Amino acid sequence: MRILQLIDSLESGGAERMAVNYANTLAKKISFSGLTATRKEGELIHQIDKNVSYLFLNKKRKIDLKAIFKLRKYIVENKITIIHAHSSSFFTAVLVKLTLLKIKIVWHDHYGTRFKESWKENKVLIPLSVFFSSIFVVNYQLRDWSQKKMLCKRVVFIPNFAIKENNVDEITNLKGVDGKRIVFLANLKNPKNHILMLKAFLDLKLQESEWTLHLIGRDYFDEYSVLLKNFIDSNKLEKHIHLYGERKDIQFILSQAEIGVLTSTEEGFPVTLLEYATNKLGVVSTNVGFCPEVIKNEITGLLFNPLNDFELKNQLQKMINDKVFRKDMADKLKVLGDNNYSKEVAVEKLLSEYKRLNQ
Template identity: 65%
Template sequence: MRVVQIIDSLEAGGAERMAVNYANALVNKIEFSGLIATRKEGALKNKIDSGVSYLFLEKKKSIDFKAIFKLRSYIKVNKIDIIHAHSSSFFIAVLVKLTFPRIKIIWHDHYGSRANETKEKNKVLISLSAFFSSILVVNLQLEEWSRKYMKCSSISFIPNFAASEKQTEQITKLKGEDGKRIVFLANLKNPKNHILVLKSFSELNLYKSGWSLHLIGRDYEDSYSKTLKDFIKSNSLLDHIHLYGAKEDVKFILSQASIGILASTEEGFPVTLLEYALANLAVVSTNVGYCSTVIQNNSNGLLFNPLSDKQINNQLKKITEDDSLVKTLAANFKKSVLNNYSEEIIIEQLILAYKNSK
């Protein structure tokens, strides 16, 4: 089996991290594992295993003939059987298939918001799905959506998995007091809902008992991030809420925290939760997407409705006032993730999906 993962960029996002994780995990499982970035490289390029065949297409526009034929040549030279196209990279995959009909396209949907979108908003995707051999989705809502609208009958739910971070860089030292750090790993954009967490941190006066909040993720320097910065400044929280931007030493960053938080109003299956688990963090999470399946409230984490100020306040208050709860939730979450979402378990499911694709 000879498979190449295709993703539009290698910036630090969930779909991007999973494309790299799949390419790395398949190196010793199949005959050939490749990874292609179409439009943009990024920090995740440094996470690609040395055994993975890598190509950057430098795609400049929607229909870029140079990139299409560069991809076609790569597929032909490396005798690729399957293109595993993540998110919006399905478009170039289909264009190549038109010139190379024997290739199989497996499309992977990571976009949790799609479950609430109309057929009209996804016209191009739906029409081109006739060229897909199989569809993979990261939660059950997306599976239902695909079964309703897509022109491909082979649809499988494949959970994301936890990949152990091999990199040992220790660059980013978090401010604040040991044992009192809350980390929020998410790019500064909708629907990540950072402002809800900032307001809760402020309203609960968590800083008065030594807690600090650390936002890790790309800052797009737009109105979204301005709102966050203005809130921090106007509430005199500059010494307690810290923004670091995008970082590569995530494993080291998480090792310095006690609690991980996620507040998205829409999600697919956030890889961030799995990273929190491997870092042995207690987790306070939104209940959207697949989050409420990964986390059982009060057992291996705390859940809240991302539209409810009261719920997040209650959960943050509960966890920051109880050290033993932090330790119990962290231990339970790590155990459940390793038992259910390990690389070995999920890659077996993926290879079976490859074999069953039409």
């Protein structure tokens, strides 16, 4: 099999991380594994395996003929049979297919909010779905939405997975006291809902017991970012809540923390939870999207309604207060992740779908 992962950027988002994960894993299992970034590169470029064939299109506009024909040439030269297009990159994939009709497109939907949207918000996607051979989704809500709305009726749930690297970079040393660090791994943007966590930290007066909060993720230096920084400054929390921006040594960062949090108001299937699981963190998570399938409340972690600040504070306090309970949940989450959301489970399902398309 000769497969290309297509993604619009290599910034550290969930869809982007999965595109890299798939390309790297498939490089060891199929005859050709390629990865193409259409518009932007980013921190994830450093995580691409040396056995993956990589191409950057540097696409400048929505319809960029130079980029399209550059991709077409790459596909022909490498005898690629399937484009696995992640999220918004479907548009580029379809434009290439119009010049190369034999190529097959798999579209992978990572966008957790889509199940709430109508035809109007997807007026380009839905008509172009007639060119898809299959649709992959990261949770059951997205599966149901695609089956009802899309013109391609082959819809398959493929679970996300996290990869634990053997050679871990050790660059970012977290501030604060060992054993009292909370990490929040998410880019600074909606719908990640960081402000809810900041308010809970303040209301619980966690700084008085030496706990610290560490925000890891891309800073877009916009209104969202300013709101968080103003909150930290105005409440004199600079020594207790730390922003690190986008980082590549995620495993090393997580190895220094005790608790991982996620407060999003919308999610697809956050790879963040699997990364917390891999590193045996106690997890306090939003209950949206696929999160309740991974975090079984009071078994593998603690869940809360992201629109209810009291629930978050209650669950966070419970996680902080009981170290034995926290460790037990972290151990169970690691087992659940290994058994149900491992690289092997996801890739076996993925290869099965690829084989069906190549027949």
